[in-house]
Every structure is written in C-alpha cells, then in structure tokens.
Amino acid sequence: MTAHSNWEAVCTVDDLVPESGIAVWTEAGPVAVFYLPHHLPALFAISHTDPFSGANVLARGITGDLKGEPVVASPLYKQHFSLRTGICMEDESVRVKSYPVLLDGDRVRLKVPVSQRRFSAA
Amino acid sequence: MANKTLIVIGNGMVGHHFLEQFAETPAAADYDIHVFGEEPLIAYDRVHLSEYFGGSTHADLALGTAKDYAAKGLTLHLDEPVTELDRDNRKVLTPKGEYTYDAVVLATGSYPFVPPIDGHDRDHCLVYRTLADLDAIRASAEGRKTGVVVGGGLLGLEAANALKSLGLEAHVVEFAPRLMPVQLDADGGALLKRKIEELGVQVHTEKATTAIVPGEEARLRMNFSDDTHLETDLIVFSAGIRPQDTLARSSGLEIGERGGIVIDDQCTTSDPQVFAIGECALWDNRIFGLVAPGYTMARTLAARLNQDAEAGFRGADMSTKLKLLGVDVGSIGDAHGATPGARNIRFNDEQAGTYGRLVISEDGKKLLGAILVGDNGPYDTLLQYALNGIDLPKNPESLILPVSEGGAPALGPDALPETASICSCHNVSKGDICGAIDAGCTDLGAVKGETKASTGCGGCAALLKSVVDNELEKRGVEVSKDICEHFPYSRQELFHLVKVNGIRTFHSLIKQHGKGHGCDICKPAVASILATCWNEHIMATDHVPLQDTNDTFMANMQKNGTYSIVPRIPGGEITPDKLIVLGEVAKEYNLYTKITGGQRVDLFGATLSELPEIWEKLIAAGFETGHAYGKSVRTVKSCVGSTWCRYGVQDSVGMAIRLEERYKGLRSPHKLKFAVSGCTRECAEAQSKDIGVIATENGWNLYVCGNGGMRPRHADLFATDLSDDELIRTVDRVLMFYVRTADRLQRTSVWLENLEGGLDYLKEVVLDDSLGLGEELEAHMQAIIGTYQCEWKTTVEDPEKRKRFREFVNAPEKKDPVQHWTTERDQRRPLAKADIA
Ligand SMILES: Cc1cc2nc3c(=O)[nH]c(=O)nc-3n(C[C@H](O)[C@H](O)[C@H](O)COP(=O)(O)OP(=O)(O)OC[C@H]3O[C@@H](n4cnc5c(N)ncnc54)[C@H](O)[C@@H]3O)c2cc1C
Numbered sequence: 001m002t003a004h005s006n007w008e009a010v011c012t013v014d015d016l017v018p019e020s021g022i023a024v025w026t027e028a029g030p031v032a033v034f035y036l037p038h039h040l041p042a043l044f045a046i047s048h049t050d051p052f053s054g055a056n057v058l059a060r061g062i063t064g065d066l067k068g069e070p071v072v073a074s075p076l077y078k079q080h081f082s083l084r085t086g087i088c089m090e091d092e093s094v095r096v097k098s099y100p101v102l103l104d105g106d107r108v109r110l111k112v113p114v115s116q117r118r119f120s121a122a
Numbered sequence: 123m124a125n126k127t128l129i130v131i132g133n134g135m136v137g138h139h140f141l142e143q144f145a146e147t148p149a150a151a152d153y154d155i156h157v158f159g160e161e162p163l164i165a166y167d168r169v170h171l172s173e174y175f176g177g178s179t180h181a182d183l184a185l186g187t188a189k190d191y192a193a194k195g196l197t198l199h200l201d202e203p204v205t206e207l208d209r210d211n212r213k214v215l216t217p218k219g220e221y222t223y224d225a226v227v228l229a230t231g232s233y234p235f236v237p238p239i240d241g242h243d244r245d246h247c248l249v250y251r252t253l254a255d256l257d258a259i260r261a262s263a264e265g266r267k268t269g270v271v272v273g274g275g276l277l278g279l280e281a282a283n284a285l286k287s288l289g290l291e292a293h294v295v296e297f298a299p300r301l302m303p304v305q306l307d308a309d310g311g312a313l314l315k316r317k318i319e320e321l322g323v324q325v326h327t328e329k330a331t332t333a334i335v336p337g338e339e340a341r342l343r344m345n346f347s348d349d350t351h352l353e354t355d356l357i358v359f360s361a362g363i364r365p366q367d368t369l370a371r372s373s374g375l376e377i378g379e380r381g382g383i384v385i386d387d388q389c390t391t392s393d394p395q396v397f398a399i400g401e402c403a404l405w406d407n408r409i410f411g412l413v414a415p416g417y418t419m420a421r422t423l424a425a426r427l428n429q430d431a432e433a434g435f436r437g438a439d440m441s442t443k444l445k446l447l448g449v450d451v452g453s454i455g456d457a458h459g460a461t462p463g464a465r466n467i468r469f470n471d472e473q474a475g476t477y478g479r480l481v482i483s484e485d486g487k488k489l490l491g492a493i494l495v496g497d498n499g500p501y502d503t504l505l506q507y508a509l510n511g512i513d514l515p516k517n518p519e520s521l522i523l524p525v526s527e528g529g530a531p532a533l534g535p536d537a538l539p540e541t542a543s544i545c546s547c548h549n550v551s552k553g554d555i556c557g558a559i560d561a562g563c564t565d566l567g568a569v570k571g572e573t574k575a576s577t578g579c580g581g582c583a584a585l586l587k588s589v590v591d592n593e594l595e596k597r598g599v600e601v602s603k604d605i606c607e608h609f610p611y612s613r614q615e616l617f618h619l620v621k622v623n624g625i626r627t628f629h630s631l632i633k634q635h636g637k638g639h640g641c642d643i644c645k646p647a648v649a650s651i652l653a654t655c656w657n658e659h660i661m662a663t664d665h666v667p668l669q670d671t672n673d674t675f676m677a678n679m680q681k682n683g684t685y686s687i688v689p690r691i692p693g694g695e696i697t698p699d700k701l702i703v704l705g706e707v708a709k710e711y712n713l714y715t716k717i718t719g720g721q722r723v724d725l726f727g728a729t730l731s732e733l734p735e736i737w738e739k740l741i742a743a744g745f746e747t748g749h750a751y752g753k754s755v756r757t758v759k760s761c762v763g764s765t766w767c768r769y770g771v772q773d774s775v776g777m778a779i780r781l782e783e784r785y786k787g788l789r790s791p792h793k794l795k796f797a798v799s800g801c802t803r804e805c806a807e808a809q810s811k812d813i814g815v816i817a818t819e820n821g822w823n824l825y826v827c828g829n830g831g832m833r834p835r836h837a838d839l840f841a842t843d844l845s846d847d848e849l850i851r852t853v854d855r856v857l858m859f860y861v862r863t864a865d866r867l868q869r870t871s872v873w874l875e876n877l878e879g880g881l882d883y884l885k886e887v888v889l890d891d892s893l894g895l896g897e898e899l900e901a902h903m904q905a906i907i908g909t910y911q912c913e914w915k916t917t918v919e920d921p922e923k924r925k926r927f928r929e930f931v932n933a934p935e936k937k938d939p940v941q942h943w944t945t946e947r948d949q950r951r952p953l954a955k956a957d958i959a
Contacts, residue, residue: 015931019667025930030939038639055683056938060671060730064641067607073642075671075679080642090571 007102007109016108021059021072023048028112031099032059032072034083039070044083045101045110050074051094058096124154126224129214131204131369133159135168136400136416137229138185143424145194150427155196156221158214160203161252164188169413174256175284176803183253207373209393225395227423228383230366232401232411236359237272241334246341246356250281251363259358263288266355268340270294272331274301278360279446282323285358286447287803293324293352295344297361300327305442305453309470310495313477317449317496326352365402365409378404387434389423397423410438439509443501445836450498455508456481456491464490467519474882478522480504487513494522499880510539535585535592544586545575552589559593566590583867585833605866606643609636613791613866617651626656628668646670647866650753653789654861654906666926672751675927676914677733682952683938685733686726687713688750689740690786693760693778693798694721703743707736714949720757720795722748727950729938731929737914747914749787753867755794758782759807763800763817772817774800777846781815784850787910788857788903791864791873795830809837812870813853818842822849826856826884829871838874838881841889851900855888858899 010024016035024031030048048056053076061072066089071080080089086098100111130137141157144150159165166183173183191198199216206215213222234249236242246262249255263269269285271278274296285292294301300311301318315325330347337343340353365382376384376392382404389397399419401411410416415438425433441454459466463484470477476496483490489507494500500521507514507521515521538544540553550573558572569590570576576586603612609632611619616631625631628648632640640648649668672678677685689704704723708715714726728736737747750756758781761767763774778798788794797808798815807830808814814825820843828837841852864873877883886892917923930936942953 011931015925017666017926022931023929025933025936030930036639050683053681053683055681057671057679057683060674060679062642062645062670063639063667064608064645065639066641068638070639071641076681076683078642090567 007104007111009104009107010110011108013103013106013108019063021061021063023056023059024110026110026112028097028099030056031110031112033101033108033110034059034063034070034072036063036070036083043101043103043108044070045099046072046081046083046086047096047098049096050076051088051096052077052079124152126153127222128153128155128225128227129204129221129223130155130157130227130229131207131214132229132231132366132400132402133157133161133165133198133200134229134231134400135165135185135413136231136420137227138165139417140227140229140399140420140423141191141194141196142186143421144427145196147424147428149429153224157191157196157198158202158204158216159198159200161254162201163253164191164198164200166253168251171250171253171256172280172284174253175260175287177805180253204369207369207396209373209375209396212395223395225427226397228370228391228396228398228402229400229420230369230402232363232365232409234359235362235364237331237361239331239334241342242359244334244342247334248356248358250277250284250358250360256284259284259356260288262356263290266341267291268293268354269356269358270344270352270354271358271360273360273362274298274325274327275304275360275362276302276442276444276446277363278358279318281358281360282318283447286323290355291324292322293326293354294318295329295331295346295352296325296327297330298327301325302451302453305451305457306493306495307458307479309468310451310477310479310493313470313472313475313495314446314449314451317475318447321447321449323447363401363411365404367402370396370398370402378407382409385419385435387422387436388426389419389435399423405435406437408437410440412438412440412442414438415440441505441508443498443505445498448839450494450496450501452492452494452498452501452504454492454501454505455489457493459491461490467522469519469522480518480522482514482518486518489514489518492522506538535589536596538589544589545573550575555586555589556593559590559597564594564599605647606641608632608638608640608644611635613647613651614863616648617655617862620648620651620655626652628652640668642670643866646673649673650789650791650866675730675733676747676751676917677728678751680726680952682942684727684729684952686724686750687728687733687736687740688718688722688724688748689745690748690782691722691757692782692786693758693775695760695775695779700743700745703740703745707739711736712950714951718757719759721759722750722757724750727943727952729929730927731934734918734924734927738918741912741915741918746786746912752789753792754787754789755782755785755796758796758798759811760798761800761803761805763798767800769803770800770817771819772800772822774798774806774815774817777815777817777822777849778806780846780850781813781853784907785853785857787913788861788906790857790861792867792869794857794870810834811837813856815849821845824849824852827870827874829869833871835871840881840885852888854903855896855899856884858903859884859887859895862899 008026015022018035018037021032021034024033031045032048034044036042048058050057057075058072061075063072066080070083072083073080081096086096088094102109163180165185166180202216202218204214204216213220234251248259269290270293271282272295274294282292282294300308301314319325331344332347333345335343337353340355342354344352367377367381367383370383371377378384383391383398383402385391385398385403385405389399391398400416418438419435422433422435443452459481465482467480479493481491488511492504538552542552544550544552554573555569558569563569563572566587576583604610605613619635631648645668666674677687679685708725711728711732716724718724758778760774760778764770764772781796794812796813797806797811799806799808800817808816809825810828810830814828814837816823822844823842824840825837826840829835860870860873928934929938943950944953
C-alpha cells in the first residue's frame with residue numbers, strides 16, 4: 001500500500017476545465033470535480049447528484065462566488081451549493097457530500113470514505 | 123345514487139361552464155343530468171367565433187367533447203331544442219319527447235335583434251351569432267362584392283372585419299351618430315370611425331334604414347330615411363342582442379320590462395326550482411353581454427347547489443379592451459361620466475390618432491371610468507386604478523398623455539392586488555412576497571429562498587424581480603440596478619463597456635470593472651454580450667465556463683439531466699428524406715419525439731455523451747443546430763403562402779426561410795421568435811411574435827415586440843407595405859437596437875414597454891434614423907451574419923471539444939445511473955422523482 005491508498009485517482013489535469021466542472025465515477029458514485037484556477041485551493045469535489053431533482057448534473061453548473069464563498073449553481077433549478085462544504089445556500093438544511101481532493105503529479109485524487117461506498121444500480 | 127333529475131337548457135358557453143363547475147361536485151351525485159342544445163354542435167367558444175373565417179374549425183373552437191360529457195355522466199341531447207317548460211308538471215318538452223325534472227337551469231343565451239324593417243327577412247339578410255350563421259354568410263359571400271353590417275357596435279365591427287376577410291367591400295351602417303355608442307363618446311367614436319375608414323371599411327353613421335328591396339347592381343338595396351340608398355349583396359344584422367327568454371316567458375316566470383329572466387343573487391328565478399345564468403338572465407335589471415359575468419353566474423350556481431351559503435353573484439365589471447380591425451379600443455367603468463359630479467380629462471391627438479378620456483370623481487381622487495381609442499397602452503394601468511379604487515396621482519392626465527410629454531407612470535407591480543398570483547408553480551402571491559420582505563428579506567435571493575417563488579419553471583422571474591424591487595424601494599431599501607454582486611452595472615452598461623473597450627473575455631471584464639469571480643447571473647449575461655459583440659464560437663475555451671449548461675452543451679437539459687435536441691428546420695419546410703433521418707436517429711437512440719409549436723421536431727432523452735454522436739448523423743444529413751438552447755433566434759414560423767394557398771398573396775415560406783437563414787445564430791438578451799403569414803388571415807400567428815411579418819397585396823407589414831407565453835402581448839404594427847429588402851433592413855435595425863439596449867433576459871415585449879418614448883421612439887430610431895445609428899446597426903448585423911458557423915458542426919469536428927461530452931471522464935462506458943424510464947403512449951419518458959422507489 002502506498003501513502004495514497006485511500007485516495008482514488010479519478011482523472012488527470014488535462015481532463016479538467018478551468019472555471020468549470022467535470023464528472024467522474026467513483027466507488028461512492030458520481031462526483032463532480034471543479035477547477036477554479038484563481039482560487040486557493042483550486043480543486044473542489046462534491047457529489048454530482050443534485051438533491052432537488054435527483055439528476056446527476058452538478059458538474060455542469062456555472063461556478064462562481066457568492067459573498068466570497070466558492071459555489072456552483074445547479075443547472076436545473078439554480079440553487080447554489082458551496083464547493084467547500086456542499087451546503088445549499090438557499091436552504092441550509094440541504095447539503096450534498098463534499099470530498100477532499102488533491103493533485104498528485106498530474107493526477108487528480110479523491111478521498112472517498114469507505115463508509116460511503118455503494119454500488120450503482122446501473 | 124342519483125334519484126333526482128337536473129335539466130340544463132342551452133349548451134352554449136355559460137351552460138357548458140356550469141357543467142364543468144358542477145359535474146364533479148358532491149351535489150351532482152344526487153342528479154341525473156340532461157343537457158339540451160338547440161345547435162347541432164357541442165358548446166364552442168363563441169367569443170372567438172370570427173376565427174372560424176380564419177380557418178379554425180368547430181373542433182378547434184369546441185369547449186369539450188361528447189366523450190368528456192359521457193365520462194362525467196352527462197346525457198347530451200344536441201339538436202334538440204326545448205319547446206316548452208311545463209312548471210306545473212315539472213317537465214320539459216322537445217320535438218323528441220318529454221322529460222321530468224327536479225331542477226332546471228336556463229342557459230339559453232341571447233339572440234341577435236333584427237329591426238323590423240320592411241324586407242328584413244329577404245334572402246341574404248343574415249345574423250352573426252352561431253357557426254351556422256357564419257356558414258350562411260360564407261355561402262352568401264361566395265363570388266360576391268359587397269357586404270353591409272347594420273349596427274356599429276362591438277359585434278358589428280367584428281362582423282365587418284369578417285366580411286372584409288371574406289374579400290367583400292365592407293360597409294357599416296349605424297343609426298346613432300357614432301360608432302360603439304355604448305362604450306365610446308363622440309370624440310372617441312369619431313376617431314374610431316376615421317381609423318376604420320382608413321382600413322377600407324366604409325362607415326355610415328346617422329343612417330336609418332327604411333326598407334330593403336331588390337337591388338339593381340347588387341342583390342339588395344337599402345333605402346335610408348334621408349332618401350339615399352346603398353346596394354349590397356348581403357346584409358348582416360348586428361343591432362344588439364336580446365335575451366332568449368321565450369321558454370321562461372311562456373311558462374310564466376318573472377321577466378324584466380325589456381326582457382331577460384329575472385334572477386336573484388343566487389341565480390334563482392321566480393320559481394325556486396328554476397335557475398337562469400348567462401346572457402338570458404337579468405340581474406338587478408341588467409343583462410351582461412360578456413362571457414366573464416356569465417361564468418361567474420355559472421360558478422355561483424354550482425356553489426349554491428352545493429349549499430355554499432357564501433356564494434352569490436354581485437354584478438360584474440363590464441370594462442372592455444379590444445382590437446377592432448386592428449384598432450385599439452378600451453372602455454372602462456363609467457366611461458360616459460354618468461356619476462354625479464364626475465369630471466373629465468380628455469386628450470385628443472388627431473395627429474397621432476389617439477384619444478383618451480378619464481372620468482374622475484368629484485374630489486379628484488378616484489378614477490371612475492375611461493375611454494381609449496388608438497392606443498390601449500394605458501388600459502391595464504387605468505383598469506387597476508378603477509377596479510381597486512387606488513388613489514390617482516397628482517397629475518392624473520399623465521396617465522393618458524404620450525410618454526414624452528408627461529412620462530406615463532406605469533402602475534406596474536404596485537397595481538397588483540395582494541392576492542395576485544406571482545409564481546404559479548409554488549402558488550406565491552404578491553402578499554406572500556410582501557410578507558417575506560416584512561419578515562426581513564432584503565433582496566431577491568432571500569425572497570426566493572423564503573417563498574420558493576420563481577424556483578419552479580422560472581417563468582415569473584422578471585415579474586418577481588419587479589415586485590420585489592418595487593416593494594423594497596417602497597420600504598426605503600435602495601435597490602440597485604446592478605446585474606449582481608460582481609458588477610456595479612446593468613446589462614446595457616456592461617454592453618457598452620465591452621464594446622467601447624474592445625473587451626473579449628469575462629476575465630478581463632471582471633478584473634477591470636468588477637470584483638470576485640462571477641456567478642450564474644453575470645457569467646451568462648457577459649457570455650451573451652461577448653457573443654453579440656464578437657460572435658466567436660461559444661465553445662471557445664474562454665467562454666465555456668460562462669454558459670448555462672444548455673449553451674455549453676448546445677442542447678436543452680431536461681428534468682432528469684438528459685437533453686433534448688432541436689435541429690433547425692427553416693420556415694418549417696422539410697424534405698421527406700430529412701424527415702426520415704430524424705425518425706431514424708430518434709429510433710436509434712430511443713428519443714421521445716414531439717413536434718414543437720415553432721414547426722420543428724424536438725428529440726428528448728439524449729445523454730450527454732450521445733449528443734455529439736447524434737449530431738454527427740444529423741449534420742451528415744444536412745441539418746444545422748436550431749439554437750433551441752440559446753438566447754437567440756429560434757424559429758420563423760410560416761404558413762404555406764401564395765405558393766399553395768388560395769388566399770396567399772406573398773411567398774411567406776420563402777420569406778420565412780430568408781429571415782431564418784439570415785438571423786440564425788444571432789445572440790440576444792432573450793430568445794427571439796418570428797413568424798411570416800402569407801395573408802391577413804394570419805395563420806402563422808405573427809402578431810404574437812417578437813418579429814411578425816404579414817403579407818399584403820403590396821409587400822409586407824412588419825409587427826414588432828409581440829409575445830405569446832406567460833405574458834401575451836400583441837405585436838405593434840411597425841411599418842407597412844415594405845419590399846423584401848426594406849423589410850430585411852428594418853428588421854436588421856430593430857433587432858440590433860434591441861440587442862444593444864435591452865436588459866438581460868428581457869423579451870422584446872418588455873423592452874419596448876420600458877423603452878422611453880415607446881413605439882414612436884423606436885420608429886424614429888429605426889425608420890427616421892433619428893440617432894444616425896441606422897447604418898451602424900446594419901453593418902453590425904452584417905458582421906454577425908458574416909461570421910456565422912454551425913456550432914455543432916465545429917464541435918463534432920474537433921476532438922478536443924468533443925471531450926467535454928464525456929459523462930464521466932474516467933469511465934467512458936459508464937451510463938448515468940439515475941435515469942429511470944417508463945413507457946407512455948409508445949414512447950419513453952422519465953419517471954418522476956416521486957415514483958422512483
Ligand atoms: C361574434 C361574437 C364575439 C363576441 N366577443 C366577445 C368578447 O370578446 N368578449 C366577451 O366577453 N363576450 C363576447 N361575446 C359574447 C359571448 O359569446 C356571450 O357572452 C356568451 O356566449 C354567452 O353565453 P351563454 O351561454 O349565455 O349564451 P350562448 O353562448 O349564446 O349559448 C346559448 C345556447 O343556448 C341554446 N338555446 C337557446 N334556446 C334554447 C332552447 N330552447 N333549447 C335548447 N337550447 C337553446 C342556443 O342555441 C345556444 O347554443 C361575443 C359574441 C359573439 C357572437
């Protein structure tokens with residue numbers, strides 16, 4: 001086992017789109033990875049599933065910041081989710097999972113807790 | 123179990139509405155319900171009767187079907203008039219039999235009054251009330267030249283328009299000294315007369331017809347009391363309506379002095395088992411010749427049969443707003459100033475052809491009534507003042523003065539009563555919004571979060587913003603016109619900054635003129651501005667992250683995260699081969715297929731990764747993107763025009779294709795819809811479009827800034843009889859001016875309403891080139907057209923761009939796991955979230 005044994009390699013930097021998100025498939029299901037080059041840190045990962053619609057779409061939302069908090073707006077009903085915490089800015093009782101993410105060389109690695117592992121229905 | 127019988131006599135608009143309101147209520151279970159209609163056809167929309175001449179059929183106008191009636195357990199007897207109401211034995215008689223009842227509803231409507239002039243019953247003397255009447259008029263007009271309408275009221279003018287649409291030279295003969303004597307005063311009537319005459323209908327006022335005799339040049343001759351005469355091929359009487367109270371009268375029910383079945387607030391007649399609703403009913407000595415009061419009576423009766431003690435009919439507002447032969451006419455409340463002490467303000471602009479009159483209470487505080495001719499712009503505002511008893515502003519004349527002189531204060535959101543529904547998805551009223559603000563919400567976002575308003579379909583976003591801004595302003599909160607927290611500018615100001623400083627990326631714009639990193643409000647707005655200014659491919663790397671998903675992936679995201687695809691079909695014209703390709707592609711990818719209102723085909727249910735594959739096939743077959751995802755030109759709808767249609771006067775399809783090819787790809791603050799009709803029958807519904815074109819004998823009439831959808835607005839006539847090239851040049855200018863000056867997400871209709879100086883100003887800028895901008899606007903449009911590319915073509919050809927369409931970048935074979943489907947009417951559709959276990 002290497003030092004990053006529970007850090008899943010999900011894609012490379014080339015797959016990322018600056019100021020935007022991409023979706024990756026992990027053992028915890030679909031995750032959206034965002035790359036905001038002007039932020040520190042520049043990488044964020046939250047669940048790709050929009051809790052309001054159940055559709056896997058959050059990576060396709062518009063990113064930005066609201067009062068300094070980095071966010072993505074759901075492309076379906078436009079609620080904003082914090083990229084750091086996954087909390088919905090319009091309704092704080094709603095929260096999507098967020099995941100630690102880091103760059104390892106040119107690989108993007110996600111830390112997916114074992115407890116969250118589930119298997120997809122498809 | 124039903125043990126009683128309810129008989130409804132009359133299957134017209136109000137009778138039908140009663141059945142709709144009553145049939146499924148608890149009380150209805152007690153009754154066997156029988157409906158008798160004299161007409162052979164099931165109830166239809168009489169208000170839109172004239173559309174029958176525009177090509178609508180009975181099926182289009184029908185309010186229900188025999189199947190609906192049967193499903194609700196109603197027994198329908200059409201073509202079976204009730205000939206007697208026998209109240210002593212509680213039964214009704216028809217030519218086919220007798221039926222006993224426990225309760226009867228009379229909904230017999232009214233009939234056209236035909237003055238007892240000598241010869242009034244000759245052949246080709248007709249009326250205008252039923253579909254059968256219209257069939258008779260059409261038959262009589264066939265191959266003929268002239269038609270006369272007797273009566274210059276609202277219905278008479280509508281009938282005159284119908285005669286005109288049948289190709290007849292139309293005349294209106296009115297006994298009174300002016301047109302629409304009920305709704306208008308002398309000045310208003312005179313202006314209406316002038317305008318209608320300009321449209322080619324001849325108006326003869328103060329003419330009393332003494333006899334109708336055989337004609338010399340035409341079928342009939344009308345002799346008038348002043349010894350003049352008029353020859354005509356047919357006559358339509360529209361001299362008022364009379365309540366159809368024959369049955370009630372002969373059965374001894376109480377009847378008003380001048381007709382009408384007397385009812386109380388509960389719609390009960392003098393016999394407690396007999397009710398009357400609609401135009402046959404007389405309430406407080408008044409007949410209501412409009413459909414809305416009839417509907418209110420119908421609802422009242424349905425409620426009262428369900429023992430609702432609150433239900434009651436309490437009169438109705440008879441204000442009317444119409445477009446007669448294309449001329450705006452509005453009449454509100456006490457239009458003639460009959461209230462004691464009432465004062466008048468009149469503004470008669472003979473030059474512009476508009477007339478406005480306000481009737482104001484003695485103390486000058488309230489609006490009692492109003493008349494408008496030539497421009498109904500102020501109507502909605504005035505009606506709100508009158509209906510809700512809102513205090514008038516200090517200078518009420520500004521309400522009817524042209525904007526440039528007084529600055530007509532649009533009442534806007536203030537006028538809406540607290541109960542007005544703002545967001546119908548979440549049922550949020552204006553009162554709810556005010557409540558949220560009073561409870562501490564200080565901006566739009568907070569109000570949305572609190573009330574959920576505008577988080578459903580989002581269609582009310584603009585209205586919600588105006589209400590919220592207005593309420594905040596009233597509470598002294600400074601409302602900024604800033605587009606969002608990142609830019610202290612409006613969209614228009616940003617447009618200028620981009621254009622003037624030659625800014626080409628969002629990044630440099632926000633660095634130089636904004637703060638933070640942007641958001642889902644300012645990013646798409648700037649993307650659209652950049653696209654308009656520089657027309658670069660929207661998938662250029664810098665622009666990708668700025669766009670809504672629909673723009674980024676050039677397809678429309680649906681509720682389950684899949685997309686729909688709409689290829690361009692210019693003018694709605696498509697070859698069989700291309701149609702087959704659409705079918706084949708849809709079949710291959712199992713796409714739900716539906717025809718759109720804009721005459722194209724929408725293919726639903728494609729996953730992100732399927733989009734480029736599908737487009738590859740479509741492009742190979744010659745399709746281009748339809749921009750259904752963009753704030754840009756959607757479709758140019760057209761009718762088939764002179765190429766095929768007997769009535770067409772110009773090649774509307776050809777013009778539609780030319781317009782669509784020209785403006786496709788133009789990015790704008792909101793979507794743009796066009797239509798081209800080949801004749802005044804207007805089958806393409808051009809007057810509900812942003813840009814509407816209607817063919818005339820001499821060229822094209824251009825209408826601008828119409829809207830269908832949530833807030834319908836009739837387009838305004840902008841220029842007449844344009845040649846092909848003049849039309850294009852004018853549209854170039856109007857569109858470019860809109861693109862440059864409108865706010866984000868502002869449709870042309872709202873833009874025009876907010877444009878200082880309104881339509882006249884727009885005409886000055888575009889037609890008279892008052893700003894000297896004309897050539898620049900055209901050149902700008904030309905530049906955009908010159909750089910057009912089908913963005914789907916560019917995308918499928920570029921492997922880098924195609925990468926964006928991977929669903930999961932690390933698992934290309936992986937399918938989206940939460941798409942649940944079911945089959946309905948032989949096609950696939952997503953399961954609702956609630957149905958998924
Ligand atoms: C051309 C035109 C344009 C109009 N435009 C407008 C408008 O813009 N706005 C507006 O508010 N209103 C308008 N109206 C008026 C509107 O159509 C009427 O207010 C509405 O139809 C009244 O409904 P009703 O059910 O009372 O009468 P109707 O719709 O006339 O229905 C009465 C029905 O009862 C039947 N009937 C009568 N006697 C018997 C009997 N003894 N046995 C069986 N059946 C019988 C009749 O045949 C008829 O079908 C317009 C009307 C016309 C003709």
